[in-house]
Amino acid sequence: MASKMNCWEVKKCGKVGKCPASTLSSADGYLGGRNAGRSCAYVTGTFCAGMVQGTFKEKEKNCSVCDFFLMVKKEEGTAMNAITFMDHVKKREARH
Numbered sequence: 001m002a003s004k005m006n007c008w009e010v011k012k013c014g015k016v017g018k019c020p021a022s023t024l025s026s027a028d029g030y031l032g033g034r035n036a037g038r039s040c041a042y043v044t045g046t047f048c049a050g051m052v053q054g055t056f057k058e059k060e061k062n063c064s065v066c067d068f069f070l071m072v073k074k075e076e077g078t079a080m081n082a083i084t085f086m087d088h089v090k091k092r093e094a095r096h
């Protein structure tokens, strides 16, 4: 089975280490991604499209048409949603 791609591998953004999607360790493992690499849609302050996506409202608009978001949604189906994401993050934060 092909390994699960992270956003920066698909978008080739060059923001790894700078963008919160690439550094949010409490999201590590969610949908098989590294940090929030497969859940960047649920992280504010990401650098997609060359500008900081500060609010969920902005993200909602931009992510809903993002080829990477749509690819992960297709691969993960209903497993991908904000509730399972928050649940995953809370559980990881509780362990540390």
Ligand code: SF4
Binding pocket: 007, 008, 011, 012, 013, 014, 015, 016, 019, 020, 021, 022, 040, 046, 047, 048, 049
């Ligand atoms: S959210 Fe966007 S800018 Fe941030 S690491 Fe992923 S592809 Fe790059």
